[in-house]
Amino acid sequence: MNRATDNIGPSAGASGNNNQEGLTTATMTDSQNYEQLAQEIEALDTYWGPTFRTIIEDGRHQRFLDHLEQRIKGHDRDIEKLCNVHYQGFIDSILELHNVRAEAQDLKGRISSMDNELQLEVTSVLQRAEDLANAQRVEGNIVATIEQLEICLPLFKMYQKLKEQLEQKRYYPALKSLEQLEHTYLPQVSRYRFTNHFRECIPKFRKQIQESSMSELKDFLENVRKYSSKIGEVAMKHTNEQQIMYTSGEGQGGGRKVLFGSPSQSALADMDDVDAALTDGTLDGEEGMSAQDLVDFSPLYRCFHIFTVLGDRQTFENYYRKQRQEQSILVLQATGNMQHESLYGYEEYFNAIVGFFVIENHLLYTTNGLVSQAILEEMWAGALPKIANTLRTYASYCTDAGTILEIKKLIMLFSNTLGNYGYNVSQLSVTLQEIREHYTDVLMQRCVHSFREIFDEDTYHPLQVQNDNEYDNVIRTFPYIDASLENASFPRKFPFSLMVPRVYQQVKDFVNASLKYTEELNLSQTEVDDMMRKSTNQLLTITLSGCLTTLIQKHSIGLLQLIQITINTNYLELTNAYLEEYISEVTGGSVKNMSHKAELQGKSMFKDARAEAEEQIYEKLKIKIDETFELANYDWNLTEPQGLASDYIIDLVAFLQSIFLAFTNLPAKVARTACVAACQHINKRLTSLMLDDDVKQISLGALRQLELDLIQCEQYAQSQPVKDLDPTLLLECFIDSRQILDLFNQCDFSSYFRDFGEATSKYPRVTPQAAIKVLEKIRESDRDKKKILSVLKKDERDKKKLHDTILKQLKELPQTSA
Template structure:
């Protein structure tokens, strides 16, 4: 150890002695130049990335061997310096090693002491460690217990809500159960999946949604089925309420003039009659009549107040929570559409009674009243578009049903009842916001059908009156009968009320009968249009239009009636008179319609056509002409002229006397005809008689005519001329009627007086004496005279000049012809 210390000291000294040398600057190699010195400096100081550049520069100078020797010299120099430094610090290293050895000994002693102390502590701390271990165990148990309590506390709401969920499901409170289920899933969802028992609860909750969904659908179906059972009662209540509110009311007793009394009629006090009107229902409790009716307002309850719509609301809420609102709406609408098809399907015995129709429509009203209520309470479930879709389906079926069952109805009273039923149905549906334009179109069709049936009935009555009338003027014997006729037909004639009894009306019983039929028909037309929401002008014009159609059909019936050849002249004359008064009755009917419709006087779009009988009247007038001509022909057939009569009898022929008597009687009856018609018929008859006598005289069947028969014929014509001069038909100008026989008179005078010179001389002049005689007719008659004289050959043998004269005149007449 001493030797080591001595060596260390020597080394230290040596190192210390040469420390100055190591710290001195490096002495350059004798052969080393500045450039090599620079390269060595660059290698020592530069980074490794630039070494390549330095080496490149060394190789570029070409002094590589010199630089290598310089580098070796520099390395040797650095090795020498390192050795000096190591030698300098070696003694300190030796001292340190000695100190460590001393420290090792002390540490071994300390370790022994520490082990003894440790053994002593270990022995003494065993009980303490045992107690500490127990403390740790108990603290762990306590911590676990607290954790368990905390977790169980967190699970208690789950168990409580699950129990509540089970109770709600048993009570069928599905919406509340669904809300509890939603709370379990969303609020406690994170805790449910931690434990096995909660996981089993979660599995048991999974089918609850399906059960709620299934039970909700079932509840909806049950509700719809239950409501379907009372559709008719709902419809009845709604219809009754509408009838009271709109005044569509008819009491079985005398109506109370005080309209406020209707406000106290409750739905229990009214019922719907078979004809669709509202009747008061007799109270079963006599004491009830004494109660104050002020406690029962008219609109105290609606038709749906007694219906519990809670199932609908619950289902809407449940399916909203389930997130299946659209599916529920589609299901509901599908079920309601099925029910729509069911309720609008008419019963098979609908046409047998009006009651079945009322029940059918009441069920439809009940269905749509319920639908309207659901739409108002659940707007998302039932929309206006969907409600209108169902109503359109119903309207199509109702229209088709009504047309099918009542389109061919021929009973007027049944049509009135159906009109009331359909109208009340339409008003009820309108009060709930449903469109009823097609129902008004249906009523319009029924109105046309009703009026067609009514018109057919009155046409039949008109034809019956035509057949049963006696066609004689009405004769009244006292004041009561006189007023009775005036009450039936407003006839006015100046001074008629001053005449003595019996008095005569110009028309027959047919006129007042038909006039009252027309008024009854107008009342029937108006009866159907009551409460049809038509303006007074529409009602007035419609009644007038139907009245015109009725008059036109009556005119057709008249034409058909008079076309029968068996009608007598008296009947035709009286029919013409009656038709004149029927035309006048149009003015009275105009005023009557105005009174019925309360429109008042003024302009009307439709007026009664009094000229509707014009064609029938013209036909009757023509038939009167024909009948008179037939009578004239009948009398003329009685004429038995001896055309070779040597001398006239001095008096008119019997047939002429009878004919004149008949014409006097007939034309006297014409005083009640219109003066123009009477004059026309008289003129045409006289012309016809004159023409027929003229044709008789010039007939080809008559070969020869004597002067005696001409004189007799002249006497007959004279009787006709006297008749025309004293004709009972007033209004003719002087000699106007007598001019009808002028051509016959001039022909007779020309031939009988042989005034041929004057005829030929004045031929073609306006003031000619024989201006109405045709040369051809004169020639024919002259030939007949010549023919008779030829038979009497002695006449021409004694008077040859006369024969030449006749031949000359005849040639001149033929020349003129």
């Protein structure tokens, strides 16, 4: 700029003086701005953006560059001036440094030697420092390790304890240890990787504990099944002892107390004793073991608690109930010994059931909800019908009355035992009643054999005693009162045979045996009385009646025996009142008050038996008459009669005379009926002899012989063989034979034809058919005679014509039967 100013002339400067001042002012302003911008650039190291933007926006960046060039040159001049000022000092300094060089080298050697020595010493110190640091680090690690091990040690101890408890099968403590291991000790060392192994093992340990406790539960269930019979036996034994004590106490008080189905305080105390024994193990077993030794409930309690803690209680309850349900099915199955009338089989059956339900009742009160009252009642309700059905079925196989009584006692003891534990046993009373019916049937069957034995051993002769002892024995057995017999001399003869007192005693024995079953059944006196009467009625109307009917219908029973049986039924009928009194006596009732009682049907039964015996007497008489007529040996072509009755008729009349003497002890009506029936049957047989198709010929001599036989019978009828029997009535029995014989022997056909069909007929009992048969047989006999005689006499020819005429007229009559 100075050079530019020097080139301008004086004229130009003078003429444009004002413009130059203006330009100078503008130039100064721009220079200040550029200077300021340059300072900003120098002051700032990086952020030049706003400065460059200002320069560019003004559009004078070339001028700024020129200004920068001038500034650079200015700085160069300043540097040069500065160097010129300090150059001599620099030279001096160089000289001084050159002088110091030798000393510096010497110093350097010495320092280097000292450095080497120091390096050797420092290396040793550093090595020891490093060793010390390593030792301190190891020590720190050891301390830290010990601290962590002390933290981990309880975990390992608990783990070891857990393993030992599992090995010792202490599963419930092991479960507690497992809970502590999981929730207390593992969280304290959770940062270590080995804890993962423990966490993985915990579910396995739980599973192992669960499976092991379940195994113990299975062993417990098997043990319970094995020894529940023994527990049931002990419970029933205690119940029986309590009943004996209670009954003896009541006996001393003067009364008898029945315990069926109603638990008493002593029975409840017995229940407590058994429960305590189950818990404390104070009941002795067969081998000196206690009930607690036989059945240890601790596995069940442990397993139950373990499953509860594990949150799987429902699984445990379902499994236990299912297993016990299956065991109950096995328990309720009858044993094979029950089929053989073995009391041991019934005892074993009852003991198993009692043991099962006593254990369930025990668990009802010793576990929290494992066995509930509702479940127990439901199980018992399902078991009771099966028990009742089993008892009914197997008791029905029993044919021994004594065994049935023992079974009944066992059922009562079984019922009382379970009743004491709160089980509803009312259905068993119904079962006992049903078994009583079978017991009655067994007694009746036994009576059948006894009655048959009595009937087979009886002589069917009036019972005869030789002295007072024998007489008193009979009277004690059968209360027969007869003043004349009592005053008679020995030997005394009762009207009945030995069958009567023996049958009466057998019925009394039946009543006594039936009464034994009702003992301690908690029945009222009225119920017992009605029961005895009903059973006795069955014995009389079914058993004894059937035996008497069989006896009466025996083919081997003779007529005299039938007569004695009929007499015996008269006296057995009297026993009805005696039995009424006896039943009332043994049941504690009164004979006078019969309004509510079923009367014995013995009287009507014995009447029916006597009626049947009477019918058999009539039939036997007819059979005897038939047998006698089988001995008849008529010569039907006899020319003249023998002059007296046939031998068989004489024997028959003698038999009838003797037999009706034995009828003296029978009712008069029976004797009269028998006598009339005998005469009617004789008449029938005489008539049948003449009308028999096998007899082809009959001579008049044979008819006269028949008339002699008939006369013998009529004479017997007129002899009044039975007291108070009208002989005329007996003669009427022979009217058929009499009219036929009179008609042909007297040849009174004119009267027959004249009065035929009239009320005043002399031969109303002779039918045309009968007359034709007899007449044809007479003609046949006469025809044989003609073959012998070569020349017929005139009277024979007339007789033939007469017979032909009579036969023709008979055939013309109405053919009616009498």
